[in-house]
Structures are given as C-alpha cells and as structure tokens.
Amino acid sequence: MKYHEGDPVPEGYVLNETPMRGLMTGGIIAIGVPYLTGLVIGGVANFENQGGWIAIPVAGPWLTWGLRKRDCFNTGCDAADNQAANQLVRTMLVLDGAIQGIGLAMTIMGVVFTRTELLRSDLATVQTILPTKIGREGYGFAATGTF
Numbered sequence: 001m002k003y004h005e006g007d008p009v010p011e012g013y014v015l016n017e018t019p020m021r022g023l024m025t026g027g028i029i030a031i032g033v034p035y036l037t038g039l040v041i042g043g044v045a046n047f048e049n050q051g052g053w054i055a056i057p058v059a060g061p062w063l064t065w066g067l068r069k070r071d072c073f074n075t076g077c078d079a080a081d082n083q084a085a086n087q088l089v090r091t092m093l094v095l096d097g098a099i100q101g102i103g104l105a106m107t108i109m110g111v112v113f114t115r116t117e118l119l120r121s122d123l124a125t126v127q128t129i130l131p132t133k134i135g136r137e138g139y140g141f142a143a144t145g146t147f
Contacts, residue, residue, distance in 0.1 A: 003118045016119040024110030030103025031057060034096045041092075054096075058104050061097035065090055 009015060035057050042054040042064075053063035068090070132142040 003116050005116070009118065012121055013118045014121045016117050017114040018117055019114055020110040022110070023113075024107050027103045027106030027108075027110055030106060031100050032103075034099045034103075035060075038093075038096050054093075058097070058100045061093045061100065065093040065097065068093075 003009075003015065038054045038061060042051040045051055047054070049069055050064050050067040053067065054060045056063065132140060134140045
C-alpha cells in the first residue's frame with residue numbers, strides 16, 4: 001500500500017523501505033545493452049586497436065577510446081573511408097561509455113533512494129544480509145529473516 005509522509009500507520013501495518021526498482025531496472029538495462037553490443041562488435045573486430053578494454057563495464061569504452069591509435073587524425077591519412085571509420089568507432093565508444101555511465105548512476109540512485117510503503121505486519125519480513133564465514137576458509141554473505 002502507498003504511504004505518504006506524515007500519515008498515521010494503520011493498525012496491522014508496518015512501514016517498509018524498498019529500493020526504487022524501476023530506476024534500478026532501467027539502469028541495469030542502460031548498462032547491459034550497450035555493454036553487450038560493444039562486446040559483440042569488439043569480438044567481430046577481433047578486439048583490435050585496444051578493443052579488449054571494452055570488456056570492462058562502464059570504464060571499458062573510455063579506456064578503449066583513450067588508448068586507441070589515432071592513425072588517421074593529424075597524420076594526413078590518405079584513405080578517407082579509413083578516417084571516417086575511425087571517427088565512427090570513436091563516436092560510438094563515447095556514446096557507449098556515456099550510456100553505461102548514466103545506467104550506473106541510475107542503478108546506484110535506485111539503491112540509495114528508497115520509498116516507504118505500508119506492508120501488512122503478518123507479511124513483514126525481517127531481513128538481514130551480513131558477511132559470514134562459509135566452510136573452513138571461505139567467506140560470503142548470508143541472508144536471514146522470517147518468510
């Protein structure tokens with residue numbers, strides 16, 4: 001049930017903070033689609049000219065853009081089509097990096113900024129996620145609660 005700040009909490013309900021799932025989902029899609037597209041295009045091109053950096057989400061397009069050889073810029077490249085292709089790749093890398101960066105910001109905002117909802121107390125869960133030791137030498141996270 002929706003809750004407006006300052007309203008009384010009805011009997012049998014508790015306040016529950018939830019992340020903004022729509023913002024998180026949109027952010028994950030905004031990271032994933034250009035990331036996977038870049039991987040496919042980079043793979044088709046055999047990850048030439050520093051293309052292997054594209055495998056790093058968000059930072060990869062910027063690293064690839066910055067480390068690429070600029071064969072046709074300010075060197076008098078003779079082949080106009082080669083220069084145009086290089087410019088197209090660099091433009092696509094900027095778009096890829098910008099969209100992934102925006103997606104990362106959206107995902108973080110979806111996690112950090114929450115909304116308050118009313119939840120029936122009989123359905124309320126007490127959830128805790130804590131670091132824990134697993135086995136003799138392993139570590140991980142454990143989720144506890146009532147379900």
